[in-house]
Amino acid sequence: MNEPNLPNPDLTAQIAAHSEPMQRLVHEIAKTLVGQDVLVHRLLIGLLTGRHLLIEGVPGLAKTTAVATLAKAIDADFQRLQFTPDLLPADLIGTQVYRPQQQAFVVQKGPIFANLILADEINRAPAKVQSALLEAMQERQVTIGGETFRLPDPFLVMATQNPIEQEGTYPLPEAQMDRFMMKVVVDYPTRDEELVILSRMSRSRPSVDIQSVTTTDEIIAARELVDAVFVDQQIAEYIVDLVMASRKCEAYGLSIGPWIQFGASPRATIDLTLAAKANAFLNQRAFVLPQDVKAIAMDVLRHRVMVTYEAEAEEKTSEDVVSMILDAIPVP
Structure with missing residues (x-):
């Protein structure tokens, strides 16, 4: 990029x-x-x-x-x-x-x-x-x-x-x-x-x-x-897709719907953007890169994605779900 x-x-x-x-x-x-x-x-x-x-x-x-x-x-x-x-x-x-x-x-x-x-x-x-x-x-x-x-x-x-x-x-x-x-x-x-x-x-x-x-x-x-700190439109869409994939995973080609009870809220979208901007600031950059988003996405999303009993039975955690989402959504 x-x-x-x-x-x-x-x-x-x-x-x-x-x-x-x-x-x-x-x-x-x-x-x-x-x-x-x-x-x-x-x-x-x-x-x-x-x-x-x-x-x-x-x-x-x-x-x-x-x-x-x-x-x-x-x-x-x-x-x-x-x-x-x-x-x-x-x-x-x-x-x-x-x-x-x-x-x-x-x-x-x-x-x-x-x-x-x-x-x-x-x-x-x-x-x-x-x-x-x-x-x-x-x-x-x-x-x-x-x-x-x-x-x-x-x-x-x-x-x-x-x-x-x-x-x-x-x-x-x-x-x-x-x-x-x-x-x-x-x-x-x-x-x-x-x-x-x-x-x-x-x-x-x-x-x-x-x-x-x-x-x-x-x-x-x-x-x-x-x-x-500047956030490009592609980065903004990437952040929204990450959060949306936790709610409507089938739309993003993910078959983990039975594992997700509740997805991340709109507050997660705001927090993920702010955290990415702060990460760019700490790296002395005036713009956000996809790496800034990926670096902090787990910490922003892990407590906001609630898994079902079915996921727990299969020993899948919210961190597993977030990792799959991060792997599935194309990086701009």
Whole structure:
């Protein structure tokens, strides 16, 4: 595919300049995190698009560490919320508190009023708390005692969940899962990476001094350039075809209809486009290539394609379905 003629010839230079803070973030996070390049890359995409991430992996893979380190490397407000079965919505968004001195109720804001929110083990909280969080994610505002409060900008929720301990959990419904731009699955480190982890962290008090290397203003400025990244009509049609193939697979020559219960929503089309633009930005390009779409399509679609019992009986997962779609749809 030929490089498109961009309407703004200076855009590439602007992107190169504004992507430099992202490179500083990667370098700073690497002081603590070993490997997990994909996770760090997806966290940056979330920052650049203002969309939320769901991170899944077994315990001990540094999911929480990755998000906490990212927050330290940004001059921004950060709150870590440990979700538990006894958590209440008021513990998240805040409530009205009576002040005897003033003889009136005043609003006590909750920890949701921060730029970066780490929702640790989100599937351990009951439905009311999950709904309160997801409403804040969607509306970027909360209501306390009839008064509406805007959340800060940028506002990014990074939720983690454990796939193996299901006792005492409240799995996120499919409609709420759709609120997350990407579901990132974190895998075990390689042997060499684990050796580095051992040498770096096998101390009673491993300490790494993480410095703040960027600001929220720089992130917001970078977002404006991400919005300006060019998407060719062929790329747009490719994205739409990928999402449509998850709903009407027969129209695309795929015989996997009995495996799909629900396909991806229109929100997936928007998120896939935004993520591809952010991926191009991180590669210092002012236009999207098909490789940008394919690089992040699995993370954008895996939690949005619901498989049937028939697929489960044949040991087929949503990732298998997405892989087949990616192989079947011609790349422009």
